[in-house]
Amino acid sequence: IQLTQSPSLLSASVGDRVTLSCKGSQNINNYLAWYQQKLGEAPKLLIYKTNSLQTGIPSRFSGSGSGTDYTLTISSLHSEDLATYYCYQYNNGWTFGGGTKLELK
Amino acid sequence: EVQLVESGGGLVQPGRSLKLSCAASGFTFSNYGMHWIRQAPTKGLEWVASISPSGGSTYYRDSVKGRFTISRDNAKSTLYLQMDSLRSEDTATYYCATAVTTVPVFDYWGQGVMVTVSS
Numbered sequence: 001i002q003l004t005q006s007p008s009l010l011s012a013s014v015g016d017r018v019t020l021s022c023k024g025s026q027n028i029n030n031y032l033a034w035y036q037q038k039l040g041e042a043p044k045l046l047i048y049k050t051n052s053l054q055t056g057i058p059s060r061f062s063g064s065g066s067g068t069d070y071t072l073t074i075s076s077l078h079s080e081d082l083a084t085y086y087c088y089q090y091n092n093g094w095t096f097g098g099g100t101k102l103e104l105k
Numbered sequence: 106e107v108q109l110v111e112s113g114g115g116l117v118q119p120g121r122s123l124k125l126s127c128a129a130s131g132f133t134f135s136n137y138g139m140h141w142i143r144q145a146p147t148k149g150l151e152w153v154a155s156i157s158p159s160g161g162s163t164y165y166r167d168s169v170k171g172r173f174t175i176s177r178d179n180a181k182s183t184l185y186l187q188m189d190s191l192r193s194e195d196t197a198t199y200y201c202a203t204a205v206t207t208v209p210v211f212d213y214w215g216q217g218v219m220v221t222v223s224s
Contacts, residue, residue, distance in 0.1 A: 037150075042214035042216055042217055043214060045211065048212075054212065055206070088210070094140075094152040096149055096150040096151065097149070098149045
């Protein structure tokens with residue numbers, strides 16, 4: 001299964017509502033997770049099974065979607081959210097999307 | 106506290122071999138599948154290989170099949186990745202990871218170890 005993330009680069013301001021997209025080449029059956037990676041760090045799990053928030057992750061992060069189309073939403077952008085975000089499917093094998101880099105406008 | 110610490114990276118010539126290790130602590134290692142994920146410089150994440158808790162089942166991405174071998178020593182709580190016939194395109198930071206509380210999604214990652222394949 002291939003995953004396509006859009007946009008590849010997103011410029012936003014602190015306080016903005018931000019939406020990142022991930023589209024699969026086949027039905028992912030909600031087996032979709034989201035990771036945040038800051039420069040020089042290992043990825044951090046944010047969301048699993050489409051919309052389950054990992055322990056310790058702020059509630060401004062949420063996930064949604066079904067079938068082939070999934071979304072990560074940050075309800076109000078904080079400066080510490082600037083990072084690259086990867087979607088990841090585990091329905092059939094293990095595949096990461098190409099990433100969306102979130103930068104300050 | 107779950108900890109994963111990789112070691113064994115470095116600079117290696119094309120065609121040569123390198124063996125990575127990942128020392129695990131803070132959880133019952135023998136109960137969980139383990140995985141290697143890599144990231145080429147300025148690129149995205151790429152799953153490389155996985156191994157079942159007992160070590161009886163292994164899985165590889167196509168580009169490393171026949172060249173890489175994932176293994177584990179449950180007595181030592183250590184994961185390995187033997188990399189043979191290395192190519193320039195194997196240059197990357199290699200992370201070990203596991204899924205402890207959010208099986209099968211990787212929730213714990215090591216800090217990563219750099220492997221550079223160059224003459």
